[in-house]
Amino acid sequence: MKTILAGIALAALVAAPALAADLPARPAPAPYKAPPPVYVGYSWTGCFLGGNGGGLWARKDWTVGTGDPIFATGRFGTHDANSWVAGVQVGCDYQFAGGFVIGIQGDYDWTDATGTNVDTLNGAGFSDRSRIKSLASVTGRLGYAWDRFLLYFRGGWAWERDEYSIFTAAATTATATETRGGWTVGVGGEYAFTNWLSAFVEYDYYDFGTRNNRFVTGAGVLFDSIDIRERKSVVKGGLNFRFGGGPVVARY
Numbered sequence: 001m002k003t004i005l006a007g008i009a010l011a012a013l014v015a016a017p018a019l020a021a022d023l024p025a026r027p028a029p030a031p032y033k034a035p036p037p038v039y040v041g042y043s044w045t046g047c048f049l050g051g052n053g054g055g056l057w058a059r060k061d062w063t064v065g066t067g068d069p070i071f072a073t074g075r076f077g078t079h080d081a082n083s084w085v086a087g088v089q090v091g092c093d094y095q096f097a098g099g100f101v102i103g104i105q106g107d108y109d110w111t112d113a114t115g116t117n118v119d120t121l122n123g124a125g126f127s128d129r130s131r132i133k134s135l136a137s138v139t140g141r142l143g144y145a146w147d148r149f150l151l152y153f154r155g156g157w158a159w160e161r162d163e164y165s166i167f168t169a170a171a172t173t174a175t176a177t178e179t180r181g182g183w184t185v186g187v188g189g190e191y192a193f194t195n196w197l198s199a200f201v202e203y204d205y206y207d208f209g210t211r212n213n214r215f216v217t218g219a220g221v222l223f224d225s226i227d228i229r230e231r232k233s234v235v236k237g238g239l240n241f242r243f244g245g246g247p248v249v250a251r252y
Helices: 002-022
Strands: 038-043 046-064 075-095 100-118 127-146 149-167 172-192 197-216 222-243 246-250
Touching: 046 100, 046 127, 075 127, 075 222, 100 149, 127 172, 127 197, 127 222, 149 197, 149 222, 172 222
Parallel strands: none
Antiparallel strands: 038 246, 046 075, 046 222, 075 100, 100 127, 127 149, 149 172, 172 197, 197 222
16 A cells, blocks of 8 residues: 555656646736826926016106205106116025925116106206116015916015206206115016026016205206105016926826
8 A cells, every 4th residue: 555655646746847847837027117207396496597678667756955055945846767677687486385485586677767857946948857777676585386387576675876967958057876775566477488497577666765966067066955756667577597496296
């Protein structure tokens, strides 16, 4: 009996490899392939540099200032100084989770906004002229982004360069120049067309308060002391080249 069982076991051992060879081979497992990244949104985090252009509308009110050699009180006149504006801007933004964006921006613009009025105090034949030569500001930005569209508000400090004159048809009688400071607030919208290029349109209001200017003749003699009050509106659009932002993707 033991001899028979041993023979059966031996036969099974001999037949097992042959039976295994007849079985179909198991296919090799497919290599793992990660799913493609999923677009989550555009990030405004980064810095930018660009150019702008638009229009400027300013109101200048001239009144008698302290120390005027002729007049104690009164108004010389009021006029608007309107023109084009063009310049450059640079800044950086940071976007928080949820879409809120904060940033800082500096800009410098050139203009040639000129306005005149008839001088109501110095007498017939005299006129007053204002000329705005440049405009600059440093502002903070606060906004909210819907993917590639950003709505923002900005506010901060502003400066401008002005030239003034009192003149007649024959010649310029007296002049004054100043660089004055003030404040500005504005609102705008910006859209990122590509990962590195965006376009914006914005409105800014400027208030430069009242500043005293001493008008002197070519010989250096004081002709008038004039307080000049100014408010200004600027509408402009432009392009920004952006660095560091771009699409945000989720990887699994």
